[in-house]
Amino acid sequence: MSWIHLHLANxxxxxxxxxxxxxxxxxxxxxxxxWVEDSxxxxxxxxxxxxxxxxxxxxxxxxxxxxxxxxxxxKSMQTVPNIFITSLAFGDLLLLLTCVPVDATRYIVDTWLFxxxxxxxxxxxxxxxxxxxxxxxTVLSADRYRAIVKPLDLQxxxxxxxxxxxxxxxxxxxxxxxxxxxxxxxxYSFSNPEKNISFEACAPYPVSxxxxxxxxxxxxxxxxxxIPLTVIxxxxxxxxxxxxxxxxxxxxxxxxxxxxxxxxxxxxxxxxLVLI
Numbered sequence: 001m002s003w004i005h006l007h008l009a010n011x012x013x014x015x016x017x018x019x020x021x022x023x024x025x026x027x028x029x030x031x032x033x034x035w036v037e038d039s040x041x042x043x044x045x046x047x048x049x050x051x052x053x054x055x056x057x058x059x060x061x062x063x064x065x066x067x068x069x070x071x072x073x074x075k076s077m078q079t080v081p082n083i084f085i086t087s088l089a090f091g092d093l094l095l096l097l098t099c100v101p102v103d104a105t106r107y108i109v110d111t112w113l114f115x116x117x118x119x120x121x122x123x124x125x126x127x128x129x130x131x132x133x134x135x136x137x138t139v140l141s142a143d144r145y146r147a148i149v150k151p152l153d154l155q156x157x158x159x160x161x162x163x164x165x166x167x168x169x170x171x172x173x174x175x176x177x178x179x180x181x182x183x184x185x186x187x188y189s190f191s192n193p194e195k196n197i198s199f200e201a202c203a204p205y206p207v208s209x210x211x212x213x214x215x216x217x218x219x220x221x222x223x224x225x226x227i228p229l230t231v232i233x234x235x236x237x238x239x240x241x242x243x244x245x246x247x248x249x250x251x252x253x254x255x256x257x258x259x260x261x262x263x264x265x266x267x268x269x270x271x272x273l274v275l276i
Contacts, residue, residue: 046107053104060096064089080147080163084140087167091132099126112202116187119202124175124182130224131174138228139166141235148239177223 071077071086102122105113114122143163181204188206205212 049107050104053100057096057100060092060100064093064096068093078160080143080159081140083160083163083167084136084143087170088133088136091129091136094125094132095129098122099129112187112200114202119187120182120185123185123202123204124178127178127181128171128174131177132171134224134228135170135174136167138231139170141232145235145239149242 067089068086071082099122102114102118112119143166185202185204187200188203189200190203204216
């Protein structure tokens with residue numbers, strides 16, 4: 001989940017106070033010219049960075065746009081798993097259109113360009129996109145488990161409608177988790193005594209709040225990584241176990257065809273375990 005890096009970009013500003021890196025400087029402060037010279041990458045590195053960003057944005061926009069277009073254009077593609085995948089595509093588009101370009105500006109500008117409202121709004125969008133991606137994958141793993149263990153439960157007339165409601169709930173829950181991020185994110189003043197500079201940066205907590213930093217990092221790590229990863233791992237382990245056990249219940253007739261099905265299911269089960 002590479003998009004989590006963007007959510008952690010603001011935290012990097014906080015950690016940079018320890019002397020490793022500084023990215024935003026107030027206009028009325030005296031700055032060591034050597035620090036200004038060393039704080040920005042060279043032209044070749046800068047070109048490489050922005051070419052990489054351009055490729056990521058272009059490929060991401062094209063791929064997700066095509067996926068969404070195919071989903072809405074072709075009726076047969078509007079299935080339960082494809083609804084979740086399309087929801088993921090919308091989340092990726094949101095991130096690519098807003099947060100990735102903002103993240104790219106930090107390599108050439110030494111101050112936050114988007115104001116206090118931009119700080120809160122972009123923090124909200126970043127965490128919403130992360131939540132949509134993580135929670136959608138979690139719900140999708142549960143849906144795939146039900147499709148394999150209890151396939152008849154998903155073959156109802158309102159299955160698509162229920163899945164759309166689930167995808168909508170994922171967005172609502174993600175936004176609810178992102179609200180505190182938007183509320184507490186602000187332009188805080190930071191200082192680096194070693195270089196005798198002070199500056200403002202967008203961050204979810206001021207430099208003096210060490211406890212808040214640790215609590216914030218721990219909560220994000222648990223909610224957006226450990227808990228979803230655990231749930232996804234459990235579901236895919238159960239899927240693999242179900243597929244493997246089903247190989248022992250194959251009919252004895254048509255040995256050649258049955259043997260192929262057994263081998264196929266074993267391969268799928270092993271692949272699922274490897275992915276976990």
